[in-house]
Amino acid sequence: xxxxxxxxxxxxxxxxxxxxxxxxxxxxxxxxxxxxxxxxxxxxxxxxxxxxxxxxxxxxxxxxxxxxxxxxxxxxxxxxxxxxxxxxxxxxxxxxxxxxxxxxxxxxxxxxxxxxxxxxxxxxxxxxxxxxxxxxxxxxxxxxxxxxxxxxxxxxxxxxxxxxxxxxxxxxxxxxxxxxxxxxxxxxxxxxxxxxxxxxxxxxxxxxxxxxxxxxxxxxxxxxxxxxxxxxxxxxxxxxxxxxxxxxxxxxxxxxxxxxxxx
Numbered sequence: 302x303x304x305x306x307x308x309x310x311x312x313x314x315x316x317x318x319x320x321x322x323x324x325x326x327x328x329x330x331x332x333x334x335x336x337x338x339x340x341x342x343x344x345x346x347x348x349x350x351x352x353x354x355x356x357x358x359x360x361x362x363x364x365x366x367x368x369x370x371x372x373x374x375x376x377x378x379x380x381x382x383x384x385x386x387x388x389x390x391x392x393x394x395x396x397x398x399x400x401x402x403x404x405x406x407x408x409x410x411x412x413x414x415x416x417x418x419x420x421x422x423x424x425x426x427x428x429x430x431x432x433x434x435x436x437x438x439x440x441x442x443x444x445x446x447x448x449x450x451x452x453x454x455x456x457x458x459x460x461x462x463x464x465x466x467x468x469x470x471x472x473x474x475x476x477x478x479x480x481x482x483x484x485x486x487x488x489x490x491x492x493x494x495x496x497x498x499x500x501x502x503x504x505x506x507x508x509x510x511x512x513x514x515x516x517x518x519x520x521x522x523x524x525x526x527x528x529x530x531x532x533x534x535x536x537x538x539x540x541x542x543x544x545x546x547x548x549x550x551x552x553x554x555x556x557x558x559x560x561x562x563x564x
Contacts, residue, residue: 302327302444304473305485308338309345318349320373328442334367335442336506337488343389343401345481346373351385354405355516356480361509365398367391383407408516418514420550423451426468426524432456432490445472446489451526454496464530465493470523478518483553484511486525487545492560493531494539502564507538511556520547537562 303325313321320342324334333339340361348356371391378386384406391399423429432448433439434455449468454460467490476482492504526546533540538561545554 304475305445305471305482306473306475306477309481312342312345314349318346318375320346320349321370322373323370324368326441327444329368330441331503331505332366332368333363333505334371335488336361336363336509337485338442339363339367339391339399340401340488340509340511341481341485342371342373343375343391343399344403344484346375347387347389347401347403347405348481350375350377350387351380351403351405354383354385354407355513356403357406357513358404359484359509359511359513360402361511362400363398363506363508364400365395367393367398369393371398378402383409416552418544418546418552418555420526420546420552421452421466421528423466423468423526426470426522429468432467443489446470446486447472448490453493456491456495457498457501458496459499460496463493463497463532464528465490465496466526466528469525469527474523476523478520478523480513480516480518483518483525483545487511487527487543487554487556490527490529492539492558493529493541494534494560494562497531497534500564502562504539504560504562507559507561509556509558511554513554514552517551518547518553520549522548524548525553526550534562 375389389401429449432450451466453465
């Protein structure tokens with residue numbers, strides 16, 4: 302198993318934020334790199350270009366399979382006093398396979414300060430059962446994360462519930478608590494439609510939009526609470542919303558995802 306910190310330590314850094322790496326098999330999702338890692342590699346590259354501002358937003362397009370030797374190439378689109386935008390392309394021998402745009406922004410004084418994204422009722426991680434059925438094999442990238450089911454169904458349960466709530470963390474105890482590591486974690490759960498299905502069918506993320514709600518990304522023992530909600534499943538595509546809170550119940554991420562369902 303290639304741990305998250307080992308993977309990042311093995312990245313080849315070039316000039317102007319450029320990164321090169323070979324994706325190990327234990328971070329693959331079928332024939333492509335796990336989407337959270339794709340986004341995290343892009344963010345790691347962008348953070349080399351904008352080192353002094355926290356990331357506030359990410360827009361990710363999963364264009365084609367990401368695998369083998371990958372070049373991650375950032376380009377600064379605009380830099381102001383308090384904000385910056387960076388485009389990042391992931392390129393393989395097949396061409397551009399993912400494109401990301403990150404927005405960075407400094408903290409601002411404001412007359413407004415509120416939070417309506419309240420954490421759902423939940424048990425503690427140690428009192429919560431595993432998301433996957435006992436004895437289930439976790440292929441590819443899934444072995445890099447811990448999943449605990451708080452509410453909703455397990456994979457292929459055929460549940461009518463359109464939401465699933467989980468505790469998540471990296472299995473790597475050395476994984477840092479920074480924006481790159483949190484982005485690598487946030488996409489780990491299967492889509493909310495998966496527990497609704499009774500027969501397996503492949504699925505793949507097409508786009509992922511993420512907003513970082515704070516630059517305070519601390520949590521306890523690496524655990525984050527996430528809630529995924531499938532809002533539609535029409536014509537082979539599902540639109541889903543997601544949220545991520547830390548152990549204190551402070552919201553960290555809100556996002557949306559377009560998922561293609563092949564069956």
